[in-house]
Structures are given as structure tokens and as C-alpha cells.
Amino acid sequence: MIPALDIDPFCQDFFDDPYPAHAAMRDAGPVVYLPRYGIHAVARYDDVRAMLMDWGSYSSARGVGISDFAKEKPWRLPSLLLETDPPLHDRTRKLMDKVLSPAAVRALRQSFAAAADSLIDDLLVRGSFDAVRDLAEAYPLTVFPDAVGMPPENRRFLLPYGNMVFNSFGPRNSFFETAVADAEPVLAWVQAQSKREALTASGFGAAIHAATDTGEFTTAEAEVLVRSLLTAGVDTTVNGLCAAVYCLARFPTALEQLRADPSLARAAFEEAVWLESPVQTFFRTTTRDVTIGDETLSEGTKVLMFLGAANRDPRRWDHPDDFDMARRNAGHVGFGTGIHGCVGAVLARLEGELVLNAIARKVASIEIMGEPKRRYNNTLRGMASLPVRMTAAAET
Numbered sequence: 001m002i003p004a005l006d007i008d009p010f011c012q013d014f015f016d017d018p019y020p021a022h023a024a025m026r027d028a029g030p031v032v033y034l035p036r037y038g039i040h041a042v043a044r045y046d047d048v049r050a051m052l053m054d055w056g057s058y059s060s061a062r063g064v065g066i067s068d069f070a071k072e073k074p075w076r077l078p079s080l081l082l083e084t085d086p087p088l089h090d091r092t093r094k095l096m097d098k099v100l101s102p103a104a105v106r107a108l109r110q111s112f113a114a115a116a117d118s119l120i121d122d123l124l125v126r127g128s129f130d131a132v133r134d135l136a137e138a139y140p141l142t143v144f145p146d147a148v149g150m151p152p153e154n155r156r157f158l159l160p161y162g163n164m165v166f167n168s169f170g171p172r173n174s175f176f177e178t179a180v181a182d183a184e185p186v187l188a189w190v191q192a193q194s195k196r197e198a199l200t201a202s203g204f205g206a207a208i209h210a211a212t213d214t215g216e217f218t219t220a221e222a223e224v225l226v227r228s229l230l231t232a233g234v235d236t237t238v239n240g241l242c243a244a245v246y247c248l249a250r251f252p253t254a255l256e257q258l259r260a261d262p263s264l265a266r267a268a269f270e271e272a273v274w275l276e277s278p279v280q281t282f283f284r285t286t287t288r289d290v291t292i293g294d295e296t297l298s299e300g301t302k303v304l305m306f307l308g309a310a311n312r313d314p315r316r317w318d319h320p321d322d323f324d325m326a327r328r329n330a331g332h333v334g335f336g337t338g339i340h341g342c343v344g345a346v347l348a349r350l351e352g353e354l355v356l357n358a359i360a361r362k363v364a365s366i367e368i369m370g371e372p373k374r375r376y377n378n379t380l381r382g383m384a385s386l387p388v389r390m391t392a393a394a395e396t
Contacts, residue, residue, distance in 0.1 A: 002295050003028040009281065009304065010170045015376050018280070019321075022309035026098030031303075035168045037171065039065065039283075039302045043309035045316035047292055047332070051284055053338045058284035058303065060340055061085040065169030068285055068302060076168055080221060081228045081343055089339060092225060095217070099207045099229075105346050106330035109354070112143050116256050116354040120362050124392045128369060131386040136242035139355055140161050144233050144347065148226070148240055149203025150193050157189045161378060162235040169283065170378025179377075194226040204229060232344030236335070239278030239382035240269060244356055246386060247272045247323040249366040254323055255359075259393065267325045268350030273334035275323055277308035280381045282336070307333045308381060364393040 005028060007015055007021045014021055025032050025043035032041050042048055051058045063069045064082050078084070080092045121141055123129055141155045159239050160179070164186070167179040192198055196212075196219070199205035208225050211217045217225070248255045249270070258264050286301045297303065312320040335342040342348070359366075370387035 002031055002033050002040070004033040006036070007034055008036050009034070009041075009306075010037075010173055010175070010378050012376055015374060015381070018308065019036075019312070022306060022312065025306065026309060026315075027197035029295070030155070031295050031297070034304070039304050040297060041304040041306060042292060043306040043313075044373075045310040045313035045333070048305045048307060048310035048333055049337060051303065052333060052336055052340070055085055055089075055339055056291050057287055059085055059287045060089075060284060062282070062285035063120055064282045064340075066171055066283060066304075067196070068300065068303065070285070070300070073257065077224065079228050079231075080224050081232070081242040082340060086339070091216075092221075093339065095208065095211050096225065096229070099204050100343065100346055100348075104195070104204075104207075105350055108143070108147055109350065110396070111137075111146075112350060113354045113357075115139065115143050116351075116358040117362075120355070120358040120390075124362060124390055125393075128389045129386070131245045131388045132238075132242050132375075132383050135245060135355070136238050136386075137240065140234050140237045140351060143351065144237070147204055148229065148233070149200035149205040151198070154189055157186050158230055158234050159238070160186050161190050162231050163375075165231050166235060166279075166377050166379040168378075169281075173378070175378055177377050190227055191223070191231065194223040194230075196222070199226075221380070229344070232342060233347050234344075235380060235382075236273075236342060236344060237348040238277050239276070239380055240273045240352055241355055242347055242383050243278060244269050244272035244352060244381070244384060245359075245366065245388065246368075246372070247275060248359070249368045249388060251323045254325060255363075255366060257325060258356065258360045259364070262357050264325050265356035265360055266349065266353040266357050269349065270329060270332075270334075271323055271325050271327060272352075274311050274327070274329045274332040274346075275321075276381060277311050277334050278381055279336070279342070279379060281306055281379055307336070360391075362393055363390050365391045367391075 034041055043103050061084050102151045145155050164179045196209040205226050209222045211220050212219050258268055282305050284303050286297050286299055288299050290297050314320050337347040367389045369389050372383050373385040375382045375384040
């Protein structure tokens with residue numbers, strides 16, 4: 001019998017401290033039932049990863065949010081990346097993988113590194129600042145839209161846009177209602193920036209629109225894919241960077257290790273994404289009767305995957321609540337995995353590595369100077385404010 005747990009994964013108390021509930025779900029069994037929303041959930045690493053890898057049994061095309069698109073008309077436009085299954089997904093993912101090719105990302109490294117160095121230098125002059133607004137948000141909003149080919153005006157609209165998108169995957173609760181309250185100007189701006197004529201002739205946006213020249217995609221599809229890229233390329237990076245700074249401030253020994261070996265920057269960012277899991281949850285819908293553990297779920301069952309709980313599953317990881325840059329965290333699901341793995345992960349990893357490398361070379365200490373404040377979102381885990389003080393390393 002599938003255990004039923006009185007857990008609300010979309011309320012403020014849960015967002016403030018999800019870990020006891022994560023443990024309760026993992027301990028209860030491979031699959032649990034959450035009667036408050038009439039959904040099933042998996043929280044153990046092996047079961048979450050198995051679902052992510054089996055798109056044939058666990059559909060994304062029926063919505064990666066709580067709504068089942070096979071039973072109700074989507075109130076929003078489904079994502080051509082997140083909410084399609086093969087063969088349609090193969091077509092869109094092939095284009096995005098081409099646009100975000102290793103060569104294309106390598107070409108950004110020098111300019112992204114210079115921007116990271118400049119930002120950390122400026123923040124060290126200030127000393128005290130908000131690590132969310134002034135670092136974790138400021139850096140991606142500088143370099144990423146440049147890479148897409150967007151104009152400099154109103155880039156901060158990307159933040160409420162992502163907040164809306166990721167809130168929409170949960171129920172229509174107060175967090176959702178607040179996120180969409182002032183949606184009109186944000187949506188209008190994002191839609192305008194997704195058009196070919198609004199973008200520079202070079203950049204990721206232009207590369208996506210170039211696929212319309214050969215008839216592979218329609219103009220409308222290209223605009224939707226640009227908007228998908230804007231979502232994939234900002235929110236995970238912002239919350240990942242914030243998580244990394246938060247971890248380095250709480251684990252000063254780790255900062256000392258990073259300073260001694262700046263080449264650990266990539267590992268430090270990866271560990272922060274593993275530990276804090278900026279994307280906490282996604283839904284799938286069963287396409288047939290499936291077995292999880294000893295339990296059978298019928299076709300059309302909504303299942304909520306707890307990526308954050310999977311990443312801290314003690315069945316898979318030793319000392320899962322510690323920040324350890326030496327950890328072998330390959331296989332974590334902080335960016336998802338399988339055919340629907342985060343398309344923006346390659347950019348997030350580049351940005352995270354370069355910012356943390358700059359910190360390793362320039363920063364002696366990071367202190368938390370006030371109470372961090374959470375940003376509440378039905379899918380994402382991040383902060384609204386993280387007051388810190390950075391002290392410059394002595395020049396050698």
C-alpha cells in the first residue's frame with residue numbers, strides 16, 4: 001500500500017526548511033501519495049533518476065507542472081523543450097544543442113571571465129553588498145543577454161519572467177498569483193525581445209532564428225525557443241551562484257581550499273548546485289501502468305519528482321548535508337538528466353566556474369552580515385537577499 005503523507009510541498013513552511021519532509025518521503029518508501037493535491041511523489045535518488053531517464057513511461061509532453069495537458073487545456077503555452085517528447089523534442093533539442101555547442105560556449109569564455117573579474121573587483125571596493133542582487137543576479141544579467149544578442153534595456157525583466165514560469169509548474173497558490181500579478185509588461189517585453197528584429201545579427205538568438213531560413217522551424221517556434229532559452233539561461237545560474245556564495249560563507253574551510261587551488265572553481269559550483277538544488281521539483285505523467293518499488297501506478301498518474309531530496313539521499317551520497325568539493329557528485333540531478341536535462345546547464349557551469357575562480361583569486365573571506373531571506377517559488381529554491389561582506393586577499 002502506498003503511504004499517504006500530509007505534506008504540502010508548495011507552502012512557505014516547506015520552502016523555509018524542506019529537509020525534514022524530504023527525509024520523511026524518502027523513508028516512507030519509493031513512492032508516496034500527497035492527498036492535499038491528489039498526486040504521487042518520489043524522493044529517493046534511484047527512483048527520481050530512473051524517471052528522468054524513462055521519457056517513454058513518464059511523459060513531459062503532458063506538462064512538467066501539476067496540470068495534465070491531456071485532461072485540461074494548458075492556460076500557458078507549453079515549452080517546446082521541457083514539455084515535448086520525441087520525436088518533436090528531438091527536433092528542438094538538436095537545434096538548441098547546436099546553438100549551445102561546446103565551440104560556441106568556449107568562444108564566450110574570455111569575455112565572461114573579464115566580466116567576472118570586473119564584478120568581483122567592484123564588489124570588493126564596496127565590501128558589503130547583497131550577494132543576490134549585486135552578484136548572483138548582476139553577473140548573469142550582464143553576460144547572458146549579451147550572448148543571446150539582446151539590448152541592454154530592461155534586462156531585469158528576465159527575473160520576474162522566470163519567477164512566473166517556474167511558479168506556473170505548481171498549483172495556483174499565493175506564490176503563483178503574486179508572480180503573475182504584474183505579468184503584462186514583463187510578458188510583452190520578453191515576447192518583443194524574442195523576435196528576430198530585436199536581436200543582434202550574431203548570438204544565440206540569431207542562431208535560433210536562422211533555422212527558419214531553411215524551413216526547419218517556423219518564426220513562431222523560433223520565438224518560443226528564444227523565450228525558453230531566456231528561462232533556461234538565467235534562473236538556475238542565479239540561484240546556483242547564490243548557493244555557491246552561501247556555501248563558501250558557511251564553510252570557510254572550503255573557501256580556503258578554493259583559494260589555495262582556484263582550479264576547484266568548477267567543482268565548487270557543481271557541489272553548490274548538488275547541495276542546494278536550485279530546481280527542486282518537476283512533474284511527469286505516466287503513459288502506462290508503471291511499477292515503482294513494489295507499487296503500481298496507473299496510466300495518467302501525476303508524479304512529482306523531488307530533485308532536491310534525491311540529491312541529498314543518504315542511500316546514494318555520504319554526508320549529504322555537507323559542502324565538499326572533493327565529493328564525487330557525478331550523476332546528481334541538479335540539472336536534471338536524460339533527454340530533458342537543462343539545456344542551459346553548459347552556460348550555468350561556465351558562469352559559475354568563472355565567478356568562483358575570480359573569488360578564489362581575489363577574496364580572502366566571505367561573511368554573512370544579516371539574516372538571509374528566501375525567495376518563495378513553487379519550483380525553484382533560491383534567496384531574495386543574502387547580505388555579505390567580502391574582504392580582499394592581500395596582493396602578492
